[in-house]
Amino acid sequence: MNATALYDLDHTLIDCDSDYEWGQFLADSGEIDGDAYRARNQAFYNDYHNGTLDPVAYLKFVLAPLGQIDKQRLEEFRAQFMETRIHPSLRPRAQQLIAEHRKRGLRQVVVTSTNAFIAEPIVQALGIPTLIAPRPEMQAGQYTGELLDSSCFAADKPKRVRAWAEQEGIRLGETWGYSDSFNDIPLLEFVDHPVAVDPDSSLRAHAQEQDWEIISLNGDYSGE
Secondary structure, X not given: OOEEEEEOOEOOOEOOOHHHHHHHHHHHXXXXXXXXXXXXXXXXXXXXXXXXXXXXXXXXXXXXXXXXXXXXHHHHHHHHHHHHHHHHHEOHHHHHHHHHHHHOOOEEEEEOOOOHHHHHHHHHHHOOOEEEOOOEEEEOOEEEEEEOOOOOOOOHHHHHHHHHHHHHOOOOOEEEEEEOOHHHHHHHHHOOEEEEEOOOHHXXXXXXXXXXXXEOOOOOOOOO
């Protein structure tokens, strides 16, 4: 296998921001102070879209409840979250793209700033074998609420991909990259074939300037 497809997750392969939706779901659960959590969750979401997000501060915020709620209860919440918020957001055209790359023999990897507790079951549902994402720390079978490794946001993404490939002894070969967000310009500049997927206005303008491919996974996908 000598070619690799690297995907962003939120608003690229799925039609929502899973981190944000998890925050709203958790706020509705009654396990935490819902009003306060929603307000901070929205503030961080606004920072993301404004290009001012502090990824480490956001990860601390998102991971904190994992250290406050029993692991079994968390897994029950996550299963409900997958059923009610994520499965309706899976993009059929994204699944078609994934299937086409699988047939062509491409190695497929999701590279996301969404922490692995949330991202892992989504990536499994999409049938992608490899996830590069921030990982929550566990001790004695329980989450601590702390971050185990580093963030995976903006310029961190190509660094994390390089580190993963080196650790696994993988040669990436020819690379494709897919994202919707201007925050992922470093990832798209890293690959041989950058593809803007239903891009935000800033990424669309940059993609047009750079003559990058622009596609929609909301509509028909005709293949490469």
